Amino acid sequence: MKVMQLLPELNSGGVERGTLEIARALIADGHESLVVSNGGRMVAQLEAEGSTHLTLPIHKKALSSLWQIRPLRKLIAQHRPDILHVRSRVPAWLAHFALNGMPANQRPHLISTVHGFYSINRYSQIMTQAEKVIAVSDSVVQYIRDNYRNCPPEDIVRIYRGIDPQAFPHGYQPSAQWLNQTFKDFPELENKFLICLPGRITRLKGHETLIALMQQLHEHYPQLHAVVVGGADPKKAAYLKEMHDSIQAKGLSDKFTFTGHRSDIREWLALSDAVLSLSNQAETFGRTALEALSVGTPVIGWNRGGVAEILSHVYPQGLIAVDDQSALLSAVKQHIDAPPQVAPVSMFSLKDMCDQTLALYKQVSGKD
Secondary structure, eight states, rough: OOEEEOOOOSSSSSHHHHHHHHHHHHTTOOOOOOOOOOOOHHHHHHHTTTTTEEEOOOOOOGGGGGGGGHHHHHHHHHHOEEEEEEEHHHHHHHHHHHTTTTOOOGGEEEEEEEEEOSSHHHHGGGGGGGGGEHHHHHSHHHHHHOOTTTSSSHHHHHHHOBBTTTOOOTTOOOOOHHHHHHHHHHHGGGGOEEEEEESSSSSSOHHHHHHHHHHHHTTTTEEEEEEBBBBOOGGGHHHHHHHHHHHTTTTTTGEEEEEOSOHHHHHHHHHHEEEOOOOSSSOOSSSHHHHHHHHHEEEEEEHHHHHHHHHHHHHHHHHTTTTTTTHHHHHHHHHHHHHOOOOOOOOBBHHHHHHHHHHHHHHTTTTT
16 A cells, blocks of 8 residues: 655644654555655654655645645656545645546545644635545544534544553653753752643643642642743744743742753653643643653643543543633642542553554555
């Protein structure tokens, strides 16, 4: 089987990681893997793992991207994949036009993955116009059914995103060297009860909720400390300053640590005593929450989207009603007063995700 995946770029993010994971699984199963994107820092890894990368500027939400229809059609005709798998809206539109210009008997089978709760319009509808539409959670299945009636329910296939349990083993402890360096860089973290809010610095992640929570708790729990693990895009500098000003005005400066962008997320999740998921909008999956639970760190999060699906299966005591500040407060208090044990995670594995995706490729292409 020959599979060609299309996405805008290969720099960082869940879509990109998923593309590499499926590419790796294809190679391991003896198939041919091609990826078309505008390139990026993950290309070297993709190629080292046996896939072919084809560079094409299919990343811009601009009319000028239409110039890529013909080059894309040429690539498809040249490589003749059995499956064309689109993972984003601009590449999906370009694939749509490219395939329309090809004889029906020369077109590959088209599969899409809906990774996000996209804005509901004609532009996004393209993601639901494929032979099979992969939804990354039940929440996404519901979103497609509610908003895109043109997509037959039998064409939607729920395949949960997954993580490698060996990369996030239950009971994982950071190395002594890592701990020494971290306590040297951030001495304020030693001997504290750490609550962690992971993710990029954006308004969506719920930092204001964390600040309000710390304001309510810090006097009763002097050992409590908040860690924000994630970097701020230069465009978010004003929001970051706003947060720091708010923390300072409330007299909480010594209760917060901002680590900036980190590539050692596993260590931070394992070091933390509890991880919060407080996004203002539903997340389609909630990978970081799953990674935290996998290493054995409790997660407390709003009951919506993919995070709620993970928590309901793995750690239901961490589920709290959306925006219920008092429920959040009491949940955090309970976790400080009587730290619970998180059972090993047996669902949502990377292997399941890859196996189910490859099975779908084989079914659609008739090569199973």
